[in-house]
Amino acid sequence: IIKLVNVHKIYRQGEIEFYALKGVSLSILEGELISIMGPSGSGKSTLLNVMGLLDRPTKGKVLIEGIDVSRLSDRELAYIRNIKIGFVFQFFNLINRLTIYENIELPLLVRNLSKKEKRMLVQSAILRAGGDLSWLAKRPNQLSGGQQQRVAIARALVTSPKIILADEPTGNLDRYSGKLVMEEFLKLNSMGQTIVIVTHDPEIANCTKKIVYIKNGEIVKVDTNDIN
Amino acid sequence: IIKLVNVHKIYRQGEIEFYALKGVSLSILEGELISIMGPSGSGKSTLLNVMGLLDRPTKGKVLIEGIDVSRLSDRELAYIRNIKIGFVFQFFNLINRLTIYENIELPLLVRNLSKKEKRMLVQSAILRAGGDLSWLAKRPNQLSGGQQQRVAIARALVTSPKIILADEPTGNLDRYSGKLVMEEFLKLNSMGQTIVIVTHDPEIANCTKKIVYIKNGEIVKVDTNDIN
Numbered sequence: 001i002i003k004l005v006n007v008h009k010i011y012r013q014g015e016i017e018f019y020a021l022k023g024v025s026l027s028i029l030e031g032e033l034i035s036i037m038g039p040s041g042s043g044k045s046t047l048l049n050v051m052g053l054l055d056r057p058t059k060g061k062v063l064i065e066g067i068d069v070s071r072l073s074d075r076e077l078a079y080i081r082n083i084k085i086g087f088v089f090q091f092f093n094l095i096n097r098l099t100i101y102e103n104i105e106l107p108l109l110v111r112n113l114s115k116k117e118k119r120m121l122v123q124s125a126i127l128r129a130g131g132d133l134s135w136l137a138k139r140p141n142q143l144s145g146g147q148q149q150r151v152a153i154a155r156a157l158v159t160s161p162k163i164i165l166a167d168e169p170t171g172n173l174d175r176y177s178g179k180l181v182m183e184e185f186l187k188l189n190s191m192g193q194t195i196v197i198v199t200h201d202p203e204i205a206n207c208t209k210k211i212v213y214i215k216n217g218e219i220v221k222v223d224t225n226d227i228n
Numbered sequence: 229i230i231k232l233v234n235v236h237k238i239y240r241q242g243e244i245e246f247y248a249l250k251g252v253s254l255s256i257l258e259g260e261l262i263s264i265m266g267p268s269g270s271g272k273s274t275l276l277n278v279m280g281l282l283d284r285p286t287k288g289k290v291l292i293e294g295i296d297v298s299r300l301s302d303r304e305l306a307y308i309r310n311i312k313i314g315f316v317f318q319f320f321n322l323i324n325r326l327t328i329y330e331n332i333e334l335p336l337l338v339r340n341l342s343k344k345e346k347r348m349l350v351q352s353a354i355l356r357a358g359g360d361l362s363w364l365a366k367r368p369n370q371l372s373g374g375q376q377q378r379v380a381i382a383r384a385l386v387t388s389p390k391i392i393l394a395d396e397p398t399g400n401l402d403r404y405s406g407k408l409v410m411e412e413f414l415k416l417n418s419m420g421q422t423i424v425i426v427t428h429d430p431e432i433a434n435c436t437k438k439i440v441y442i443k444n445g446e447i448v449k450v451d452t453n454d455i456n
């Protein structure tokens with residue numbers, strides 16, 4: 001469902017060229033649940049951003065459901081991203097002047113839904129992310145770090161996208177809240193959603209069927225995890 | 229060195245009163261290394277902000293080295309904070325338009341130091357935090373999440389403050405980088421610095437001599453850890 005072919009991402013600062021990704025090739029099949037692990041600075045967020053069409057590779061191809069996205073305009077890319085992908089950002093990217101309700105509702109705005117339908121989806125999303133309905137009227141800066149993280153997760157879930165990409169979704173959560181989030185991801189995966197999780201937590205990675213290891217912008221190992 | 233007496237922190241939204249901290253009393257002796265653990269939303273960041281003079285309690289007293297800080301003006305508070313305390317924020321609070329060098333240098337600006345002295349302190353700080361000298365010319369948005377976290381740690385270390393307060397300093401780090409940070413904290417503690425770490429990671433907490441557990445804004449348990 002996502003295919004990366006020889007993807008490179010180069011950042012230039014004047015004369016200096018830095019390779020954040022060097023020749024990364026990866027195929028993710030529909031319905032897979034995989035984690036990506038690696039040292040800080042190894043390229044995980046960059047890789048996820050390329051998969052999630054938030055960033056274009058410097059070289060190489062990205063195919064979403066077989067479509068080569070380099071052929072698409074920014075507008076078409078944004079459309080595909082909104083329809084097919086739910087993204088949990090490493091630092092949430094919540095909008096401070098909107099309420100939590102409005103933040104979670106954001107991905108729904110391009111669809112033709114009634115006020116009532118949207119409210120049900122938003123409420124369901126925040127509960128599924130392990131959050132609380134009482135947060136909906138608040139603003140992001142009135143919530144704790146872990147609470148904001150769960151709001152970011154809810155926003156990624158609200159459209160029930162085919163593909164969920166999560167960048168360190170439990171980094172600010174205690175073990176219990178982190179478990180609830182993983183249980184929701186496992187449930188969604190059992191119903192067919194494709195999920196890719198970047199994580200530093202081996203306990204999270206151990207819940208997934210495949211672990212991709214990245215180091216210095218390259219994939220160095222892929223482990224298949226035999227879980228129940 | 230830090231004493232909280234019956235501290236309350238109340239947030240009001242119209243008629244609604246929410247107690248983020250309810251009657252918290254805590255004494256931290258000079259040279260202690262303690263961790264604070266608890267569920268997401270339990271009040272850890274609020275507690276650390278009150279200890280670090282970034283926030284004033286609604287009720288109760290805060291004493292820093294015996295001085296009741298409620299008697300001080302905001303300006304005097306800021307002065308004490310700059311001189312005595314190094315704070316690592318949960319979300320770093322780096323300034324995007326400054327370089328990494330300038331970000332780490334910030335706490336040094338009120339002191340009378342030569343350019344050379346400042347450069348040595350900044351370079352030492354970033355290395356001690358497990359970072360790399362090559363980051364110094366960059367800007368925060370050119371670094372990965374974990375790299376930014378280590379810059380935030382470096383900024384808290386650069387003045388060698390008596391008290392270091394760290395809010396989840398390893399949340400975005402891989403195990404190896406997290407270990408390097410803890411080793412530095414242990415080293416500083418062995419040289420007399422008082423260190424308080426808010427963490428969700430039991431492995432980090434196990435390196436500290438005392439663990440304070442907080443739940444729903446109250447301290448529920450204090451464990452003394454017998455480590456080598």
Ligand SMILES: Nc1ncnc2c1ncn2[C@@H]1O[C@H](COP(=O)(O)OP(=O)(O)OP(=O)(O)O)[C@@H](O)[C@H]1O
Nearest residue numbers: 142143144145146239248268269270271272273274
């Ligand atoms: N400005 C505010 N207005 C209303 N409530 C607030 C405000 N700031 C924080 N709170 C509430 O205070 C409680 C404690 O927040 P705090 O940030 O201290 O939690 P925490 O223990 O650090 O959580 P985490 O582990 O998720 O970072 C939370 O329930 C939060 O919703």
Ligand SMILES: Nc1ncnc2c1ncn2[C@@H]1O[C@H](COP(=O)(O)OP(=O)(O)OP(=O)(O)O)[C@@H](O)[C@H]1O
Nearest residue numbers: 011020040041042043044045046370371372373374
């Ligand atoms: N705009 C940029 N300009 C220059 N270098 C960049 C830029 N953005 C990222 N990098 C570099 O690319 C590398 C990979 O960054 P990335 O954010 O993907 O790492 P990561 O694996 O997600 O790390 P972490 O676990 O710390 O979040 C890092 O070394 C970073 O310094």
Ligand SMILES: [Mg+2]
Nearest residue numbers: 045090372373
């Ligand atoms: Mg990252």
Ligand SMILES: [Mg+2]
Nearest residue numbers: 144145273318
């Ligand atoms: Mg917090």
